[in-house]
Amino acid sequence: MAAASHQPTCMNKAPHYATQQKRPRAAEKREWGVIKASEHSKNTVNPIRKIVDSLNVPHNPEKEPIRLNLGDPTVLGNLPPSDVAVQAMEDVIRGHKFDGYGPAVGAQCAREAVAKKFTHPNAPITADDVILASGCSHALEMAIVAIADPGENILVPNPGFPLYTTLCKPNGIETLSYNLKMEHGGIVDLVHLESLINDKTRAIIVNNPSNPTGVVFTKEHLEEILRLAYKHKLPIIADEIYGDLTYDGATFHPMATLSPQVPIISCDGIAKRYLVPGWRLGWVIVHDRFGALTEVKQGMVALSMKIVGPCALVQGALPRILQDTPQSFFDHIKEVLSANANAVYKSLSRIPGLKPLKPQGAMYMMIGFDDEIYGEETKLMQDLIREESVICLPGSAFNSPNWFRLVLTYPLEVTEEACERISEFCLRRLKLSKAYGPLKNTEKDDDLDSCGQDNEDSSCLESEDNN
Amino acid sequence: MVLSAISTPGDNILLPDRGFPLYSTICCRNGVERRLYPIDLDNDGLIDLVQLEAKIDKKTKAILINNPSNPTGIVFPKWHLEAILRIAYKYKLAIIADEIYGDLTFNNMKFYPLATLSPKVPIICCAGISKQYLVPGWRLGWIILHNRYNALCEIKSGIISLAQQIMGPSSLIQGALPDILHNVPNLFFENIRNLLQTNSDMIFSRLIRVPGLKPLRPSGAMYMMVKFDPEMYGNESDFVEGLIREESLYTFSGSLFNAPNWLRLLLTFPEETTNEACDRIEMFCQRSRRIYNWHK
Numbered sequence: 001m002a003a004a005s006h007q008p009t010c011m012n013k014a015p016h017y018a019t020q021q022k023r024p025r026a027a028e029k030r031e032w033g034v035i036k037a038s039e040h041s042k043n044t045v046n047p048i049r050k051i052v053d054s055l056n057v058p059h060n061p062e063k064e065p066i067r068l069n070l071g072d073p074t075v076l077g078n079l080p081p082s083d084v085a086v087q088a089m090e091d092v093i094r095g096h097k098f099d100g101y102g103p104a105v106g107a108q109c110a111r112e113a114v115a116k117k118f119t120h121p122n123a124p125i126t127a128d129d130v131i132l133a134s135g136c137s138h139a140l141e142m143a144i145v146a147i148a149d150p151g152e153n154i155l156v157p158n159p160g161f162p163l164y165t166t167l168c169k170p171n172g173i174e175t176l177s178y179n180l181k182m183e184h185g186g187i188v189d190l191v192h193l194e195s196l197i198n199d200k201t202r203a204i205i206v207n208n209p210s211n212p213t214g215v216v217f218t219k220e221h222l223e224e225i226l227r228l229a230y231k232h233k234l235p236i237i238a239d240e241i242y243g244d245l246t247y248d249g250a251t252f253h254p255m256a257t258l259s260p261q262v263p264i265i266s267c268d269g270i271a272k273r274y275l276v277p278g279w280r281l282g283w284v285i286v287h288d289r290f291g292a293l294t295e296v297k298q299g300m301v302a303l304s305m306k307i308v309g310p311c312a313l314v315q316g317a318l319p320r321i322l323q324d325t326p327q328s329f330f331d332h333i334k335e336v337l338s339a340n341a342n343a344v345y346k347s348l349s350r351i352p353g354l355k356p357l358k359p360q361g362a363m364y365m366m367i368g369f370d371d372e373i374y375g376e377e378t379k380l381m382q383d384l385i386r387e388e389s390v391i392c393l394p395g396s397a398f399n400s401p402n403w404f405r406l407v408l409t410y411p412l413e414v415t416e417e418a419c420e421r422i423s424e425f426c427l428r429r430l431k432l433s434k435a436y437g438p439l440k441n442t443e444k445d446d447d448l449d450s451c452g453q454d455n456e457d458s459s460c461l462e463s464e465d466n467n
Numbered sequence: 468m469v470l471s472a473i474s475t476p477g478d479n480i481l482l483p484d485r486g487f488p489l490y491s492t493i494c495c496r497n498g499v500e501r502r503l504y505p506i507d508l509d510n511d512g513l514i515d516l517v518q519l520e521a522k523i524d525k526k527t528k529a530i531l532i533n534n535p536s537n538p539t540g541i542v543f544p545k546w547h548l549e550a551i552l553r554i555a556y557k558y559k560l561a562i563i564a565d566e567i568y569g570d571l572t573f574n575n576m577k578f579y580p581l582a583t584l585s586p587k588v589p590i591i592c593c594a595g596i597s598k599q600y601l602v603p604g605w606r607l608g609w610i611i612l613h614n615r616y617n618a619l620c621e622i623k624s625g626i627i628s629l630a631q632q633i634m635g636p637s638s639l640i641q642g643a644l645p646d647i648l649h650n651v652p653n654l655f656f657e658n659i660r661n662l663l664q665t666n667s668d669m670i671f672s673r674l675i676r677v678p679g680l681k682p683l684r685p686s687g688a689m690y691m692m693v694k695f696d697p698e699m700y701g702n703e704s705d706f707v708e709g710l711i712r713e714e715s716l717y718t719f720s721g722s723l724f725n726a727p728n729w730l731r732l733l734l735t736f737p738e739e740t741t742n743e744a745c746d747r748i749e750m751f752c753q754r755s756r757r758i759y760n761w762h763k
Contacts, residue, residue: 037621038473042625138634308606
């Protein structure tokens with residue numbers, strides 16, 4: 001048998017045979033030790049996990065839990081997927097044309113459907129510019145890993161989706177966080193962003209509409225960001241998973257359609273707008289301006305081979321999902337979001353020491369709080385669970401302490417109930433704070449436990465102008 | 468996920484030298500040395516265990532065993548698997564068991580999951596529904612960790628961490644999985660095995676009669692390797708390309724599996740198609756032998 005004469009191109013080392021030089025034999029081990037895990041896996045950390053674990057306190061048994069922490073719109077069943085999507089899946093399953101392997105970059109028909117849906121005169125795309133992914137998270141992973149090497153950095157928003165860091169860190173890529181001006185409508189602090197750019201910066205991640213803030217950037221603001229990117233010749237990774245899930249008059253502008261034109265990798269999927277996060281279907285669209293992304297695109301094509309494409313069934317259903325879902329489906333979601341956003345804003349704006357940030361997109365809302373009145377964040381969230389069975393996500397999960405995030409996808413009555421409970425809870429705290437001074441450094445539970453339920457201090461309800 | 472969780476640059480993992488190319492791709496990417504152990508294609512397609520053992524050193528992290536094998540279609544007998552386990556036990560190595568073909572076996576060969584045999588070593592089993600249930604596009608697989616001696620607790624943690632990156636396979640398939648695993652009738656698998664058996668027997672009995680061809684009889688998975696004599700037929704790319712050009716017959720070049728001068732054939736086509744394929748291979752070989760020998 002001839003020795004191996006041809007190596008697949010991925011390999012750059014010859015196979016190792018015993019006929020080559022001998023190495024010292026391993027000693028036979030007496031004991032089984034714990035096998036060491038790779039640094040890569042140890043560095044793959046979800047920063048939310050520790051924070052979520054800290055919320056694992058018992059809720060008030062007399063009150064039904066309201067889980068405003070869960071960023072999954074399907075949880076309560078009040079926002080089911082469109083019949084079009086379900087029917088399309090049923091037909092694909094029975095059609096048996098998508099049981100087999102497809103191209104790693106995704107089936108042609110599915111990529112064409114994405115191109116057709118999202119092509120724009122300012123940003124024309126074809127199927128070749130599209131790579132399908134197992135969810136937008138996977139799309140982001142491919143983009144990040146293809147664009148940066150260990151030791152390089154990517155700019156990410158703060159507060160922002162923690163997954164960006166989870167994806168960068170194990171690959172040795174540093175994340176530099178640029179601030180969003182939470183006191184000024186959650187827009188990007190462009191001066192701060194620019195100050196972070198150095199010669200190892202490879203891309204800027206822009207998430208619009210934003211998780212966790214729910215803010216939708218105006219056209220003008222996006223153009224300012226683009227001008228910065230253009231100036232520093234940096235591509236943008238545009239996390240646009242919430243797309244045109246906007247309400248109350250806000251308009252979504254895909255970054256690739258605006259000027260100045262810079263190279264953009266748009267990451268998107270059906271998870272949020274089509275209410276099927278579990279189906280795991282996302283994509284990257286490569287807007288390869290100036291040929292700047294040619295190598296990166298090849299890199300992403302190579303990376304797509306790792307999992308050989310997302311679930312073929314959902315790929316098969318994708319054309320119909322994208323083309324035939326009626327506008328009324330999206331209008332309904334927006335109505336729910338708007339109603340909830342307005343109810344929360346109205347209710348919590350009245351509470352001294354709370355500062356809700358009014359969202360106009362995505363599915364969330366951030367509420368700022370004064371820690372002089374309400375104390376330390378984790379304790380506050382834990383007490384909210386213990387006393388009112390309301391669970392919110394602490395802002396630290398998004399790198400934004402003294403804020404908490406709640407979701408806007410529940411039925412209005414549930415949201416209103418949650419607001420009532422939060423209000424009552426806060427008013428009790430307010431009373432304590434007035435009685436005992438700033439709670440910022442309070443460690444004991446006793447004071448708070450002694451707080452009664454007769455807390456409707458009408459003077460606190462005088463509305464303050466929080467707009 | 469398994470290879471990413473277990474691979475530290477500077478370590479090595481033992482992989483079959485005639486094996487699924489993806490193992491190497493992932494190892495390359497993770498900076499761990501691939502150390503290839505020989506599969507003896509010319510005889511019985513079993514592992515040369517002496518040479519496998521010779522490759523182990525202090526930096527060896529794990530041994531990857533693919534059974535039933537892609538591309539050879541060989542199913543390792545119980546004694547062979549136990550011998551592998553003894554080596555793993557001796558050097559305190561975990562085994563990564565790629566058992567995607569599971570009990571898709573024929574020719575009266577039985578599939579033994581490595582984890583069910585002795586001696587017991589820590590085993591990370593990788594499998595899924597693609598092949599046995601004929602739905603490779605659905606993308607549903609799994610890892611089962613047999614955490615003997617608690618040796619895999621860190622790896623398990625690592626795999627769970629890695630799973631966070633893309634948040635799991637499609638939930639729809641996950642939802643269907645209990646039904647799929649519990650309720651698919653045995654007849655479904657028997658039909659597949661019968662087809663594989665029929666095709667395998669047909670190709671073997673016909674191609675063994677062709678001068679310069681040497682098929683390796685498989686007993687599992689979905690493939691068959693056929694060796695050809697380059698003295699008679701020229702080099703591999705000529706052979707493979709010639710089959711395409713002249714007979715519209717597509718085969719997999721053995722080089723893609725590190726086995727030059729071999730072809731891999733698929734055993735999943737309808738009987739008539741396999742029959743037709745054999746006809747075409749025979750005709751091609753007949754012509755090629757004449758032409759090649761005339762030119763020599």
